[in-house]
Amino acid sequence: xxxxxxxxxxLALALAAAAPTxxxxxxxxxxxxxxxxxxxxEVENGTVxxxxxxxxxxxxxxxxxxxxxxxxxxxxxxxxxxxAVNTALGLVExxxxxxxxxxxxxxxxxxASFDVQYGLNxxxxxxxxxxxxxxxxxxxxxxxxxxxxxxELPFAGKAALITLGEGAAILHRSGVAMMLELxxxxxxxxxxSRAAEFVQLRQIFDLAxxxxxxxxxxxxxQADVAALKPVLEGTMPLIVVVHRAADIRQVLRLxxxxxxxxxxxxxxxxxxxxxxIAAAKVPVLINxxxxxxxxxxxxxxxxxxxxxxKAAGVDIAIGGNDGGHRVRxxxxxxxxxxSRGLPYAAGIEALTLAPARIFGxxxxxxxxxxxxxxxxxxxxxxxxxxxTQPTAIFIAGKEQPLTSRATELGKRYAR
Amino acid sequence: xxxxxxxxxxxxTAFAVLAGCSASAATDRPAAAPxxxxxxxxxxxxxxxxxxxxxxxxxxxxxxxxxxxxxxDRGTVLMASGKIVAVGANVDLPAGVRVVDGTGKWVTPGxxxxxxxxxxxxxxxxxxHADGNENIxxxxxxxxxxxxxxxxxxxxxxxxxxxxxxxxxxxxxxxxFGGRGVSVKNVPAVTVQQMxxxxxxxxxxxxxxxxxxxxxxxxxxxxATRMGEVAGFRRAWIDAAxxxxxxxxxxxxxxxxxxGEAPKRDLGLETLAGVLKGDILVQNHCYRADEMxxxxxxxxxxxxxxxxxxxxxxxxxxxxxxxxxxxxxxTWATRxxxxxxxxxxxxxxxxILTKAGVCVAIHxxxxxxVQRLNxxxxxxxxxxxxxxxxxxxxxAIKWITLNPAKMMGIADRTGSLExxxxxxxxxxxxxxxxxxxxxxxxxxxxxxxxxxxxxATRYRSDFEIGQPVGEE
Numbered sequence: 089x090x091x092x093x094x095x096x097x098x099l100a101l102a103l104a105a106a107a108p109t110x111x112x113x114x115x116x117x118x119x120x121x122x123x124x125x126x127x128x129x130e131v132e133n134g135t136v137x138x139x140x141x142x143x144x145x146x147x148x149x150x151x152x153x154x155x156x157x158x159x160x161x162x163x164x165x166x167x168x169x170x171x172a173v174n175t176a177l178g179l180v181e182x183x184x185x186x187x188x189x190x191x192x193x194x195x196x197x198x199x200a201s202f203d204v205q206y207g208l209n210x211x212x213x214x215x216x217x218x219x220x221x222x223x224x225x226x227x228x229x230x231x232x233x234x235x236x237x238x239x240e241l242p243f244a245g246k247a248a249l250i251t252l253g254e255g256a257a258i259l260h261r262s263g264v265a266m267m268l269e270l271x272x273x274x275x276x277x278x279x280x281s282r283a284a285e286f287v288q289l290r291q292i293f294d295l296a297x298x299x300x301x302x303x304x305x306x307x308x309x310q311a312d313v314a315a316l317k318p319v320l321e322g323t324m325p326l327i328v329v330v331h332r333a334a335d336i337r338q339v340l341r342l343x344x345x346x347x348x349x350x351x352x353x354x355x356x357x358x359x360x361x362x363x364x365i366a367a368a369k370v371p372v373l374i375n376x377x378x379x380x381x382x383x384x385x386x387x388x389x390x391x392x393x394x395x396x397x398k399a400a401g402v403d404i405a406i407g408g409n410d411g412g413h414r415v416r417x418x419x420x421x422x423x424x425x426x427s428r429g430l431p432y433a434a435g436i437e438a439l440t441l442a443p444a445r446i447f448g449x450x451x452x453x454x455x456x457x458x459x460x461x462x463x464x465x466x467x468x469x470x471x472x473x474x475x476t477q478p479t480a481i482f483i484a485g486k487e488q489p490l491t492s493r494a495t496e497l498g499k500r501y502a503r
Numbered sequence: 504x505x506x507x508x509x510x511x512x513x514x515x516t517a518f519a520v521l522a523g524c525s526a527s528a529a530t531d532r533p534a535a536a537p538x539x540x541x542x543x544x545x546x547x548x549x550x551x552x553x554x555x556x557x558x559x560x561x562x563x564x565x566x567x568x569x570x571x572x573x574x575x576d577r578g579t580v581l582m583a584s585g586k587i588v589a590v591g592a593n594v595d596l597p598a599g600v601r602v603v604d605g606t607g608k609w610v611t612p613g614x615x616x617x618x619x620x621x622x623x624x625x626x627x628x629x630x631x632h633a634d635g636n637e638n639i640x641x642x643x644x645x646x647x648x649x650x651x652x653x654x655x656x657x658x659x660x661x662x663x664x665x666x667x668x669x670x671x672x673x674x675x676x677x678x679x680f681g682g683r684g685v686s687v688k689n690v691p692a693v694t695v696q697q698m699x700x701x702x703x704x705x706x707x708x709x710x711x712x713x714x715x716x717x718x719x720x721x722x723x724x725x726x727a728t729r730m731g732e733v734a735g736f737r738r739a740w741i742d743a744a745x746x747x748x749x750x751x752x753x754x755x756x757x758x759x760x761x762x763g764e765a766p767k768r769d770l771g772l773e774t775l776a777g778v779l780k781g782d783i784l785v786q787n788h789c790y791r792a793d794e795m796x797x798x799x800x801x802x803x804x805x806x807x808x809x810x811x812x813x814x815x816x817x818x819x820x821x822x823x824x825x826x827x828x829x830x831x832x833x834t835w836a837t838r839x840x841x842x843x844x845x846x847x848x849x850x851x852x853x854x855i856l857t858k859a860g861v862c863v864a865i866h867x868x869x870x871x872x873v874q875r876l877n878x879x880x881x882x883x884x885x886x887x888x889x890x891x892x893x894x895x896x897x898x899a900i901k902w903i904t905l906n907p908a909k910m911m912g913i914a915d916r917t918g919s920l921e922x923x924x925x926x927x928x929x930x931x932x933x934x935x936x937x938x939x940x941x942x943x944x945x946x947x948x949x950x951x952x953x954x955x956x957x958x959a960t961r962y963r964s965d966f967e968i969g970q971p972v973g974e975e
Contacts, residue, residue: 182842185843214840357971359973390973412840424878427938427939473937475937494849498886502891
């Protein structure tokens with residue numbers, strides 16, 4: 089150890105000399121138009137003090153310690169980094185190239201035990217592209233492999249939370265939730281009917297509460313049943329992808345009966361049962377632009393979903409337009425929800441503090457507040473507007489490059 | 504029969520024009536300029552579109568993006584008898600005209616989507632509605648999208664709420680020749696004929712790349728590769744040229760009063776011959792730069808012109824070539840990476856092409872995106888600025904108005920706010936490149952077809968009647 093110390097010190101010095109901004113995670117952002125959920129709120133001429141990658145102070149009338157490096161925002165809007173939900177970032181490179189897709193399995197012995205943390209690729213080109221949308225963290229979720237139509241497959245597996253900061257260590261926390269899809273597509277995987285799918289789910293939960301056995305129905309392995317334990321204990325939330333109002337009611341009842349901590353996802357018809365969802369204190373992950381009656385599960389899909397849910401008191405997080413390549417569009421989706429009546433502050437919160445809260449990391453991220461990681465984005469305008477771009481992105485205080493494979497390609501060909 | 508004869512009569516001159524591969528001016532007019540032998544015979548599937556009753560209306564005080572590259576602040580758009588009468592800062596209003604206060608708001612031409620599958624891949628997306636791809640054969644130039652189009656697709660209404668007044672409905676991209684597309688006006692209708700854009704030229708959907716070879720190669724038949732695709736195109740054009748020559752010879756004999764039996768009609772070759780003649784506009788789905796360059800050479804070899812490459816996510820790599828060849832590009836800003844040939848898609852595509860002088864459209868190909876082509880255009884604008892290419896809003900609005908109209912061959916009638924054109928007009932609550940902009944009033948041929956202040960104008964398709972649908 090002693091022999092290695094000087095090497096490290098020299099390396100650190102060299103880094104500091106080469107890239108002082110990246111190495112120094114202690115600085116102040118001044119002249120900032122702070123827009124953040126939480127106690128700091130909106131501050132016209134605010135300051136953020138960052139020490140060792142954490143926010144030390146934020147708000148108006150903050151004194152910058154003398155000698156501290158200053159990032160002058162010149163009045164620009166400064167927000168917390170966005171926390172994306174419903175993503176496959178780090179698990180998917182090209183959708184149609186099977187070998188580059190790791191968010192699902194055809195292995196019939198793995199459903200609830202599928203764990204995305206092992207498939208993460210920190211070199212995915214999707215990560216810098218999402219980051220340029222102001223996204224600093226993402227919930228990475230498993231999906232279903234439906235290539236075998238005969239396979240019974242209730243759960244997709246365990247989700248993880250990743251950081252989008254440069255570097256190899258992108259896993260922030262594994263096992264942040266269990267994934268389950270119900271409704272038309274879910275029913276197709278277990279029983280072919282809603283009336284069967286809820287019976288089977290209850291049967292699975294009952295079995296999982298009993299002592300382990302050698303074999304389980306529905307192609308569940310021992311590992312799958314073990315993976316359900318924290319769900320049944322209420323320590324791991326269960327994300328339920330569901331669309332139809334009637335199905336949402338069934339899910340709320342199921343959650344009540346088994347004391348599950350659930351998160352609704354998709355939920356296009358949630359606006360029709362908004363009060364019941366609010367009363368059950370169940371959060372919802374939505375794409376507010378999902379207004380197409382794509383099947384008989386979501387004939388009521390509406391652009392008003394976000395604003396009606398919020399008005400009823402439901403905690404909502406807003407996602408992007410697919411799991412990977414179009415995650416960066418989540419801020420426009422929040423803007424479109426605002427255009428249809430969602431209060432602006434709620435739109436910002438649905439990209440930041442709400443997802444952090446829903447996935448149990450609101451003490452670490454999601455707002456500009458003392459004690460939290462310095463995940464901060466400086467924008468050249470209103471971050472919900474497509475004409476706006478980030479001008480600086482910090483993750484845990486580290487300044488991130490404003491480039492991606494796509495911008496490099498653009499640079500090569502633009503004249 | 505009448506259509507075929509009309510084309511055959513024109514073959515000789517059309518070939519002459521196309522030999523030099525210059526832009527065919529004829530394609531901006533309704534097909535068939537000189538009177539065909541049987542001009543009085545009805546066209547099959549003719550448009551029965553009738554403009555709705557329209558009050559003469561003036562929108563005053565708004566910022567106007569004309570679609571011709573200009574912006575007029577506190578201007579007036581005057582519409583009468585379904586047409587644009589005047590656009591400017593100082594327009595005298597005739598007595599009795601209905602005045603809409605546009606103060607603080609924005610006016611644009613009606614939005615046009617040059618690549619849509621509404622009605623042919625209708626919602627709900629059930630198997631019974633999958634009518635966009637005749638994907639059992641790579642050569643289906645004989646099918647027409649209008650024969651699949653279901654006017655009750657509820658997404659037409661949603662597109663209208665996004666300001667969309669005209670669309671090009673295309674067959675899918677599973678086949679080398681997917682069939683004919685149809686231009687429609689976005690009005691509530693029961694039959695496709697009631698939507699058909701009157702006098703719009705036909706278009707032919709062609710597709711390169713992963714889709715056709717993926718569809719057929721995996722089934723053990725050609726094309727299995729990109730070279731197989733190009734060979735397939737070339738063989739088909741050889742057949743088409745021969746068919747066109749036979750028709751031409753027959754018509755010449757007929758014109759000289761000589762007898763002879765007319766060649767048997769072939770629906771597919773009829774369409775391809777229409778392309779060779781310049782009447783039918785080629786809309787070519789093609790992603791990669793190298794592939795587009797090859798397809799341009801296929802066009803040179805057989806004397807046809809590609810009107811637009813669609814999707815064309817790598818067009819930015821050959822911007823100068825596309826400008827030189829006078830080929831338009833219909834593309835996205837945000838979509839990428841869903842397949843290998845979309846891996847190099849960049850948000851800057853439209854800006855780079857526009858700067859190089861290429862006619863660019865932002866298209867949707869999608870049910871949600873068609874509702875916000877203005878936002879997609881804003882993404883493309885912002886990406887250009889980030890790359891140091893500052894396209895003006897006056898220019899960028901053409902991406903979703905005049906340029907798609909050009910691609911569809913209807914730019915002489917819609918796509919910009921100019922006197923004499925159809926009064927297809929949108930009044931926006933604010934600058935249309937804002938995510939918060941709402942199309943408050945949508946006029947089609949001067950008729951107020953959607954007005955957010957009057958819920959009665961929000962048309963519900965038959966499918967939605969009696970269903971628990973939401974507000975929009």
